Amino acid sequence: MxxxxxxxxxxxxxxxxxxxxxxxxxxxxxxxxxxxxxxxxxxxxxxxxxxxxxxxxxxxxxxxxxxxxxxxxxxxxxxxxxxxxxxxxxxxxxxxxxxxxxxxxxxxxxxxxxxxxxxxxxxxxxxxxxxxxxxxxxxxxxxxxxxxxxxxxxxxxSAEQTRIAQKLDKLLAQVDTLKARIDAIPALLKRFRQSVLAAAVSGRLTEQWRAQNSATTPDHDAEIWGSQAQANLRIGNSDTSGFGWREVSLGEVCSVATGKTPGRKLAEYWDGGNIPWLTSAVTGSEFCSEADQYVTELAVKDCLLKLFPPGTLLMAMYGEGKTRGQVTELKITASCNQACAAITVNEGLAKREFVKIRLQENYEEIRKQAAGGAQPNLNLNKVREIGISLPPLDEQTEIVRRVEQLFAFADQLESKVQTAQARIDLLTQSLLAKAFRGELVPQDPNDxxxxxxxxxxxxxxxxxxxxxxxxxxxxxx
Structure with missing residues (x-):
């Protein structure tokens, strides 16, 4: 100045x-x-x-x-x-x-x-x-x-100091009120996403769609499931059975496997490796397109490592924090350690995206299924036993479309919230800077x-x- x-x-x-x-x-x-x-x-x-x-x-x-x-x-x-x-x-x-x-x-x-x-x-x-x-x-x-x-x-x-302080008290109180309201939006969006997932897997999200597509019958997927459908599926044990949904377990529509960890002391298993090897840490993201660790082809051969293709759903079976029960989708071919359950969906019976929606919606319940002492863990059998109310394939497709549309809306709003939060932080600094340049309150020649x-x-x-x-x-x- x-x-x-x-x-x-x-x-x-x-x-x-x-x-x-x-x-x-x-x-x-x-x-x-x-x-x-x-x-x-x-x-x-x-x-x-x-x-x-x-x-x-x-x-x-x-x-x-x-x-x-x-x-x-x-x-x-x-x-x-x-x-x-x-x-x-x-x-x-x-x-x-x-x-x-x-x-x-x-x-x-x-x-x-x-x-x-x-x-x-x-x-x-x-x-x-x-x-x-x-x-x-x-x-x-x-x-x-x-x-x-x-x-x-x-x-x-001195008198102007007091006027400046009083003005800042008032303005920054208003900024704090606005900030508190904006800061509360991410929690609301989290609940919104969870309610969307709950509506998706319960059939509420597509109630009107089913009414408009009433020609669809409960048995329209019978050929897909084959003559063993009645024997293998528990139809009628759910509120969704009346509109053609089938109660199945994850193991009935998916193959579930896990990986292993090659010996850490054997450098030939790790040095110069080019095959992605994943841990449960990657399940914190919606998708997994890269790895932090790699193993060699020798490790894959000697340790009989399974390679899981893109589209595999990876669930964390271990972890006391947020990790256990989280799910990510592979965008790469990769192996994993024994802390992950690799879920490969039979796309002829279920849509991968719908199964992922169900696992995300059931996160808290999945975590409760863990057993053990200080650090409860899931196992492959418990993962296979996870229940799914499975709609006909065409309704699964519609559910996935609607969930993606609503989540995209939430993502856009979240981005705007982040921008608003940054602007509020700048607003506070701007008000302080303006105050100490003598621009916040008028000068009084009688001071x-x-x-x-x-x-x-x-x-x-x-x-x-x-x-x-x-x-x-x-x-x-």
Missing amino acids: SELPSGWRIASLGEIGIVQSGIGFPNQEQGLTSGDYPVYKVGDVSRGVLQRNGNLQVAANYVTKRTAESLKGFVFPHGSTLFAKIGEALKLNRRGYVVRAGLADNNVMGYKGEPGVDDRFIYYFLKAQDFSSLSRSTTVPSIRKGDVEEVVVLLPP EPASVLLERIRAQRAAQPKARRGRKAAAAN
Whole structure:
């Protein structure tokens, strides 16, 4: 900015306030859940700034007033702004606004403006600063008190500081409300997708389609299934049986197999390999078109590895987190390890895409079928026993078409949400930048100029004893 707004002055943080570090606490002082003073740590600061106001009034640890005095800890008063002084950029750029006066541990640093400097103005100013750029360390980023004191502030008149802070409080509250609403949409879309899958496999999604295609009879697939249809299929045990759907198990319409892991100590099985070898980690994606590991042709031959063609559905049988029960579709020919079930659909009996829809819809139930101790697992028999309400082939095709259409709509909306989230983040930074250029609120010629405030702060400091800026005296501020 080439010219300062009317009444503004250039200052440093050190000229208009106090930068103070927290202190270390003996082990015996840890773990208190109540006391006179909260002890703010980096984690408390991080939680504080998850909200716009960043208020810090509750901490995990507390100390008594007597302990605080014995430790000679600096008591950060209401209106102080706390921040991490060590850690990666994300930690260094988080801010907490002190509502309940308290101490801070030695990984936290704080700032309190002198009288006449608006606390919320300073909080927002510090929120707009990138402290990671102040780090001189090449290992663990950290900041020093002197570097913070030298940060340049474009200082408005005191009254304008307050107007800016009040305006930011109002605008950023509105931004937060909007952000909360937009951030809630992905969860709604997840439920929407799940409801689409549920409607697809229950027949609700194609109710009108069946009414318009009433010429289709329950036995129109009889030739496909052959004379053993009645013996092999449990017809009539489902709400869908009345409109030509058949209750089958996965094993009746698919072949289910698994892979194995060649010996890791044999380099000839792995070095220079060109055959994709997959683990259950790939099931986190809708499709799998590449591998992280490869085996050699010798490994395939010696270990009798099965190669599964494109179109194979790969289900994770192991994993306690999200992995177990996930399904991906191969776009490549690949082998896999024993943690995966490779499902090859008999396309004459069922559509691969429909079977995949059923497995995705049944994810939570599939996970419950796992057995074992600390890490429950599925096995091939349990995978084969997964039930499917199977529509006639033409209805399967229609179901797949409708699911893909609805999912494409959800994907488009999700993309727009991501764009909106990015714009909201930029909006916050834009508002802060505008505020500190003097463009957010109008200047008032009747405001006391910042130059007068600076002179008053200098005079006050000159008149006070040097101990004023020490730990004990500062704690009384």
